[in-house]
Amino acid sequence: MTKTLKSGASSFWMVVMTLGILGCLGGVAYTFFMVQQEAGQEGEYRLAADDMRLLSQQVAVNARESVYGDEATFAELSGNLEKFQWQLQTLEAVGFQSEVASIEASWARVNESARTLLDAGARLVFINDVSAQLERNIKPIQSEFATVVDILRDEQVSSETIVAAQKILWLTERIARNIDKILAGGSESQMAADEFRTDAADFVRIVDALNNGSSLMGVDKLTDADAIDAIETAAGLFSVVSASIEQIAGASEELRQAAIARESIAVSSVALSDDISALVPAIDKLTLTRLYDRGTLMALFGAPGVLAVGLLVLMYRGQRRRVVYTEQGVAEINSALVKIAEGDLTVQVPEENTVTQEIAREINASTQRQRELIRNILTPFEISSEGITKIGVTAEGQVEKGRELTRSVVESTTAATEMVRTSEEIKSSTVEAARTSERNRQRVAQGYELTKDMSKASANVRESVQETSKSAKRQGELIQSVTAAAEYIQALNTKISVVAINTRIEAEKAGEHGRPFLGIAEAIGDLLREAEEEGRKIISEVRMLQNLSADNLSSMENTVGTVVTILEYIDRLDSSLEEINAGSSAITQIINSVDDAAGQSANTAQHMNASMDQIRERNLDISQYSESTQVGVASLKSSMQDVAENLRQFKIGRDGAGEMKVPELRDLRKIQQATRVYREEEMQALEEATETQASV
Amino acid sequence: MSVTALETLHLLERSYAFDAVAPPVADSEAMRWVGTSLSIAGVSLLVGEGELQEIIETPPVTIIPGTKPWVLGVAAFKGGLLPILSGDVLFRQRPYSGRARDYCMVINRPGMCCGITLSAIQCDLKFPIEQRDMSHPVDADFARFCLGGFKHEGRFLAVLDIEKLVADEDVSDAAASEIFSSKGNSDD
Numbered sequence: 102m103t104k105t106l107k108s109g110a111s112s113f114w115m116v117v118m119t120l121g122i123l124g125c126l127g128g129v130a131y132t133f134f135m136v137q138q139e140a141g142q143e144g145e146y147r148l149a150a151d152d153m154r155l156l157s158q159q160v161a162v163n164a165r166e167s168v169y170g171d172e173a174t175f176a177e178l179s180g181n182l183e184k185f186q187w188q189l190q191t192l193e194a195v196g197f198q199s200e201v202a203s204i205e206a207s208w209a210r211v212n213e214s215a216r217t218l219l220d221a222g223a224r225l226v227f228i229n230d231v232s233a234q235l236e237r238n239i240k241p242i243q244s245e246f247a248t249v250v251d252i253l254r255d256e257q258v259s260s261e262t263i264v265a266a267q268k269i270l271w272l273t274e275r276i277a278r279n280i281d282k283i284l285a286g287g288s289e290s291q292m293a294a295d296e297f298r299t300d301a302a303d304f305v306r307i308v309d310a311l312n313n314g315s316s317l318m319g320v321d322k323l324t325d326a327d328a329i330d331a332i333e334t335a336a337g338l339f340s341v342v343s344a345s346i347e348q349i350a351g352a353s354e355e356l357r358q359a360a361i362a363r364e365s366i367a368v369s370s371v372a373l374s375d376d377i378s379a380l381v382p383a384i385d386k387l388t389l390t391r392l393y394d395r396g397t398l399m400a401l402f403g404a405p406g407v408l409a410v411g412l413l414v415l416m417y418r419g420q421r422r423r424v425v426y427t428e429q430g431v432a433e434i435n436s437a438l439v440k441i442a443e444g445d446l447t448v449q450v451p452e453e454n455t456v457t458q459e460i461a462r463e464i465n466a467s468t469q470r471q472r473e474l475i476r477n478i479l480t481p482f483e484i485s486s487e488g489i490t491k492i493g494v495t496a497e498g499q500v501e502k503g504r505e506l507t508r509s510v511v512e513s514t515t516a517a518t519e520m521v522r523t524s525e526e527i528k529s530s531t532v533e534a535a536r537t538s539e540r541n542r543q544r545v546a547q548g549y550e551l552t553k554d555m556s557k558a559s560a561n562v563r564e565s566v567q568e569t570s571k572s573a574k575r576q577g578e579l580i581q582s583v584t585a586a587a588e589y590i591q592a593l594n595t596k597i598s599v600v601a602i603n604t605r606i607e608a609e610k611a612g613e614h615g616r617p618f619l620g621i622a623e624a625i626g627d628l629l630r631e632a633e634e635e636g637r638k639i640i641s642e643v644r645m646l647q648n649l650s651a652d653n654l655s656s657m658e659n660t661v662g663t664v665v666t667i668l669e670y671i672d673r674l675d676s677s678l679e680e681i682n683a684g685s686s687a688i689t690q691i692i693n694s695v696d697d698a699a700g701q702s703a704n705t706a707q708h709m710n711a712s713m714d715q716i717r718e719r720n721l722d723i724s725q726y727s728e729s730t731q732v733g734v735a736s737l738k739s740s741m742q743d744v745a746e747n748l749r750q751f752k753i754g755r756d757g758a759g760e761m762k763v764p765e766l767r768d769l770r771k772i773q774q775a776t777r778v779y780r781e782e783e784m785q786a787l788e789e790a791t792e793t794q795a796s797v
Numbered sequence: 798m799s800v801t802a803l804e805t806l807h808l809l810e811r812s813y814a815f816d817a818v819a820p821p822v823a824d825s826e827a828m829r830w831v832g833t834s835l836s837i838a839g840v841s842l843l844v845g846e847g848e849l850q851e852i853i854e855t856p857p858v859t860i861i862p863g864t865k866p867w868v869l870g871v872a873a874f875k876g877g878l879l880p881i882l883s884g885d886v887l888f889r890q891r892p893y894s895g896r897a898r899d900y901c902m903v904i905n906r907p908g909m910c911c912g913i914t915l916s917a918i919q920c921d922l923k924f925p926i927e928q929r930d931m932s933h934p935v936d937a938d939f940a941r942f943c944l945g946g947f948k949h950e951g952r953f954l955a956v957l958d959i960e961k962l963v964a965d966e967d968v969s970d971a972a973a974s975e976i977f978s979s980k981g982n983s984d985d
Contacts, residue, residue, distance in 0.1 A: 598918050599852045599900060602833050605921055606849055626920045 118412045125405030150380040156185040161370035170229025175222035207373040214362035221359040238338040245335040252328040261319035286360030294353035301346045430454030445752040472753040517709040524703035531696040563664040570657045587640045601625040828926040834919035837884035848959040850905040880911040
């Protein structure tokens with residue numbers, strides 16, 4: 102009964118709130134419609150004001166660009182003037198009289214200057230075109246006249262002719278520069294126009310003088326065909342200017358007025374933009390007066406909105422609370438079901454939530470029944486598991502023993518085989534050693550003979566070197582004597598030099614009578630220079646010989662010492678060879694005894710190998726007996742393991758009775774590995790691998 | 798038509814003129830500087846023509862007390878006495894104890910007649926006068942007595958001006974000053 106009453110009250114309040122919200126939204130929509138209707142007119146006025154501002158800026162840009170003489174610029178300027186005038190008249194009709202009057206005052210100045218520019222437009226376009234053509238032609242004109250100057254230099258013409266042709270080169274430059282000045286319309290434009298007129302006339306006069314000759318200018322008539330062609334080409338290129346000299350020169354006043362108008366537009370457009378900007382506050386003021394006052398706006402737009410928002414918030418909060426309560430109960434059931442699915446049967450679902458209370462009770466009862474069932478299964482299974490574990494441990498010990506025995510047998514066999522092989526190698530090595538020892542003994546005997554021969558040869562060398570040393574000493578004494586003689590000759594040369602110098606001095610004193618003596622003195626001087634040169638060479642070479650002789654003597658003394666040392670070494674070598682010979686004989690005897698011992702060791706190792714084969718046969722029989730036992734234990738373990746794996750998935754309580762010790766069962770798998778009977782090489786491979794990697 | 802004697806003679810003349818060797822060109826009368834190359838205190842010098850009276854072997858000298866250290870003594874020379882000066886001590890201004898100087902040059906100028914010992918004697922040399930280099934650096938001890946020089950076989954030979962040497966106050970006054978001893982000097 103209470104639930105029914107609650108549900109009816111909730112529906113009533115829902116209907117009331119929905120009606121309230123709809124009413125509020127209707128009031129807001131009506132107010133918005135009214136405001137939008139008034140705002141449409143205001144937007145049109147704002148657009149017109151913005152358009153006028155843009156047009157005024159466009160007019161200023163057109164005026165600035167008019168200096169380039171483009172026809173499209175003047176057409177655009179004219180169109181912008183018309184559009185601005187039309188927009189101004191439109192706003193005036195709406196009722197902005199005072200603002201429009203201010204704009205008209207600024208616009209009159211801009212409009213007057215723009216009309217001046219439009220009047221000068223045709224002249225500007227024309228002169229710009231002429232200037233552009235002259236700019237393109239100026240290089241070819243100068244090139245042609247440079248050719249003419251080169252030709253004239255090679256011909257017999259007057260210097261005035263060459264100067265006149267050269268003058269054209271810079272005249273064209275100045276004409277182009279003056280046209281640019283006229284176009285700019287600055288303060289120098291009139292002066293530039295006068296100079297342009299003079300230069301253009303000079304150009305035409307010089308071309309005429311070169312073609313026809315001019316006695317007044319002192320210019321000779323051109324006779325070279327190439328020069329005449331070049332001048333005709335250049336005159337054709339200059340015809341663009343020469344055909345319109347008066348037009349260009351006469352346009353300077355008009356272009357100056359155009360420049361002034363351009364400046365005036367640039368200045369006036371700023372004031373015009375300010376006046377247009379003043380329109381925006383006037384438009385805002387006009388719009389507000391047409392709308393309702395602020396209280397009405399709030400009543401029609403603000404209050405219904407606030408009321409609607411409040412009702413919406415109340416509805417949302419009630420619905421949200423119910424949804425959260427239901428979601429909490431469902432989440433608890435879901436969490437419990439997830440744990441049950443994972444095998445955890447100890448989970449308990451809370452039963453406080455009124456929405457999910459019945460479902461929770463059923464789940465808790467179901468998990469209680471499942472826990473009791475699994476406990477009943479696990480009790481006998483645990484007893485069986487303990488028994489199998491004990492059997493497995495015993496079997497594992499047996500297999501371990503067998504493995505150790507097999508490993509020992511394999512190692513013993515390998516050692517015996519290695520011993521046989523080593524003994525054979527020792528035997529072959531001893532034979533080779535005996536052979537080598539014999540060869541060494543023969544070589545020692547040869548070396549003994551060689552040392553005797555070396556001893557005799559060294560004694561002969563020592564005697565020869567001693568004889569040579571005596572000869573070298575005698576040679577040194579002779580060189581010393583020659584050196585003394587050469588130095589004496591040098592002293593004589595100096596004396597002769599003194600005589601020559603004194604002779605010349607005396608001859609000079611004797612004047613004309615001494616002239617023959619002067620010649621004699623000079624001749625003696627010349628001979629003396631040659632003698633001194635040769636004397637210096639002789640002394641130098643003799644000293645070199647002296648040094649070489651001393652070096653030879655020293656070298657021979659060293660050689661004698663070395664020979665004596667060699668003789669001592671030969672004596673030592675002789676005694677060493679005798680000792681080596683005795684040592685070789687002793688080594689030969691040792692080798693023979695080692696050979697006999699190796700033969701005996703090989704026989705013993707072969708007997709040991711045969712015994713090991715018999716032990717391996719017995720071990721094979723023992724392994725076959727344990728194999729049948731291991732097969733049975735292995736199948737039982739496999740079954741137990743499967744049951745344990747399946748039951749482990751369930752979790753039924755904190756006592757741990759249901760949890761199987763699976764790692765112990767897994768360890769029992771190792772028992773099955775011992776059922777195999779290993780050969781020698783298989784056992785070696787098994788030893789090298791780790792135990793955990795082995796498989797059945 | 799046979800060739801006349803005159804024509805034959807003319808041909809012969811032209812033939813000789815064609816084959817003849819060009820006459821030697823006389824050397825231009827260039828001014829030459831003539832002098833004697835010698836060394837004093839190890840410095841190679843040139844002494845101009847006419848400035849030397851003679852070169853003699855250094856004679857035995859008699860020591861004169863109370864003279865400057867570069868005065869070795871006086872020697873008998875052609876019936877008179879000749880002062881012998883040590884070139885090494887005179888120019889270097891320090892005592893010399895090296896090899897004995899075997900030769901000396903005799904200078905005979907108004908107011909000064911003496912012999913100066915030499916360290917070496919080369920020969921007479923001639924140079925074009927325009928090759929005289931007045932700006933080449935000279936040994937500092939000899940610079941104040943030299944006047945330019947000539948390059949010969951890669952070496953610079955300074956010209957010893959005997960007039961400057963004779964005009965020097967220190968050289969012309971051989972009396973010992975306070976710092977020198979009055980016992981005489983030796984070139985050894």
